[in-house]
Amino acid sequence: MDRTYNDEMFIDTFEHGYTWLNGFLRNVNRYGNKQAVIDPEANLTWTYSQLNRESNRLANALIDCGTKKNDVVMAALKNCPEFCTSYIGPRKAGAILLAANTSLAYEEMSQLIDHNKPKVIIYSAVIKDTVINALKICKHEVELAVMADNIAGESIPDGHVSYEDFTKNKSEEEPTVEFRPHIYDEVLRLCTSGTTALPKCVPINDINEVLSAHDVIMHYPMDCNDVTLNMTPWFHRGGVHSGGPCPTFYIGGAVIVMRTFKPQTALDWVAKYKITYIMGAPANLEMLARSQERNSRNLSSIRGIITMGGPLTRSDCIRYMGVLTPNIFNGYGTTETFWNSFLRPYNLPAAAGSVGYSCVDDETKIVKASNSTRTEPDDTVPMDGKTEGEIIIRCPEKTTYSYYGNPEAEKEKFYKGWMYTGDMGTWDKNGLVTVCGRMDDMMLVSGENIYPQQVEEAIMRNPKVLDCIVTSVPDSVRGQAVVAYVIPKDGTLTIEELKEFCNNSPILSRYKRPRYYAFTDKIPQTATGKKQHSLMKKQALEDFSNGKLIK
Known part of the structure; x- marks a missing residue:
């Protein structure tokens, strides 16, 4: 490249050093004695130093059992402390964390195992029967199954090992590895919430992780004093990245562990732990509002409640702003791209019903919809708030524009740096996007x-x-x-x-x-x-x- 300066050190430092893990380790040094994980159900807390030591034990256990660079570690875990160490530990060993839905039926899980071929599976005790049955019928031979998050004291299945025994007596020091991390390394693999038996598997690289964290930190905004409660599963993009472990550990805040959503409990914890940010689906907000109306708690610590998965109606938005907090946020996006348009408190309730304006580093367009030919990214519909088209998204900082082992879907969804969502919508002269529905959910009645x-x-x-x-x-x-x-x-x-x-x-x-x-x-x-x-x-x-x- 023809530069006006010597770019070698910058490129080397940026590509190998600007990783999510280095951001976490900075916080271990800065906030070693500060709480990172709070698990009220298990009456457990971890500081940043403790979380790092536990993650090192897992990383060293994985290395000792033969885990190498780009091996897959599958975590079928509820929101729990072991999810946190599984989020950090495998990447220290160079492995890829496959975050699996704990609600899968065993045949679905077996297909996920066969498709991704994990070396190790770490799973929550409450789904042990699903895992046992999945392992019986899958073709891929998993080398080790580790039962974790066993707060109910379940018996360990034959041939499996407890998480405690797996990491017992392992070194708490940083693991010794033979590779240099790179910002384009795949570190996380997520699954779309589709309706087919085998969901599309979405690779997330290290720079996607860093910039997804930055996106949340910028849009909320977040700082090291924040305490977050994501009421949705961390195994989803909106769970792990929207106030979950990714941005919270990157900024130095604390996450609250909630395995199963209970509105009364969530509100009690807000008052007890001074939670500042809550994340959930619109249905979660409705249940919170009803619970708060029946039994009012002190919610003054809340800096924001963020919802994704669907737009809020104006009436619901006004109600939540009155009952829960004036600071309601509404995001729209996909597993592949995280969130890409956003409504902040100052946009609401006026813009309720829409999904907001493009995020700072993203671009959202509405292009003419076609079921037969590929619409070009510049073939947009009028910005009149009524002409419908397909919503497409450009966000190179948060997506790899790819699926693992699914080139057909890749070709269908990604084109010229854009993701074609399959969502139908409109946009107005200010770029405010409103979703009308899915192209494949569309009904044709009398033409x-x-x-x-x-x-x-x-x-x-x-x-x-x-x-x-x-x-x-x-x-x-x-x-x-x-x-x-x-x-x-x-x-x-x-x-x-x-x-x-x-x-x-x-x-x-x-x-x-x-x-x-x-x-x-x-x-x-x-x-x-x-x-x-x-x-x-x-x-x-x-x-x-x-x-x-x-x-």
Whole structure:
């Protein structure tokens, strides 16, 4: 390269030294006696020095059992202290952490194992039966299964080892390795919350980790005095990166461990541990608000509540700002790209219903949607707030633009430095993005495109409705007919009332009104709180065939 200066030292230092792990180790030196992990259920706390020593024990245990550079260590862990050491320890050994969903069925987990071929699996005791059954049917031979987070005192399965025994008597010193870390090394592998048996596996490199941490620190903002509680699983991008271990350990704050979300407990912990940032799906916020309304706690320590997984309605936003904190944030993004548009407290409630403006280092566009040809990134729709197109994202700092072992999906999703999300949306003259729905969730009724979220928003205005999900079934006249599954908030709600409500809705055109209804007590959701319309569509087809839908 033709530089005006000698760039050799800069390149070498930047590429090998600007790593997430070095950022963590700086905090070990700066804040060695400061709390890093607080586990109220296990009555355990770790300082930064203790967390580093425990992570070194795991790293040395992995090396002693033959783990080498770019080997995969699979962690199927609830939010727990062992997740924290598994987040740090493998990268000290040069390994890649595969964060697996603890809610997978055993056949799904076996497919994940066969696809990623982990050398070691570390799993929470509560899912030991799933792991045992997955290992029985998978083709790949895992060398070691380690049962962790055993707060209930479960028995260790035959052939497995406890986490405590695995790391027992291992050195607490930094491991000796024969490689130099590089910012382009894959250090983390996440899984999309898709509806197929095998989710797409997303490689995250070291510089993605650093800049994802910077993104959170900048947007909240965060500092070393913050205490975070992510109510969603850390094995998701929004869990580990949105106020989870990634940014919190990088800035020197403390994380609160919550294995299973309980609104009353979360609010109690806010008051007890002076939590400053809470992260969760919109459903989590609703449950927090209801709990706070029933039994008010002191929430004055909260600097912000951040929600992802869906936009907030204006009425919900106003309520949460009054009941929980005025500082509500709403982010939008993907597993592949983290968050890419953001609403800050000063944007709300005015911009509620949208997913915000592009993040500082990101760019979000709406391009013309096409199911047959690739739309060019510059082929955008008008910025008029009403013309719909596909949402595409450019964020080279937080994505590798790749999937592990899935070139077909890679080619479909990534193009010229952009990710094509499959989400339909609009944007206005200021770049404010609003999501209309998924391209693959779109319903075609009498030649008109309908997105489930539009109908769901209308139904949710009924005060007797707790939640709902909208899908479709075949119709000989219209092509498809809209179906609404509703969870009542009030037991007196009837189908006739719902029909009348939708027929009189000011935001539902005639062709968008549901033709069929059904009450339900559960709506399928991913671990990040997104409604799974594809699963509901299968249920609707079955219910339609069996005459269970009410016309």
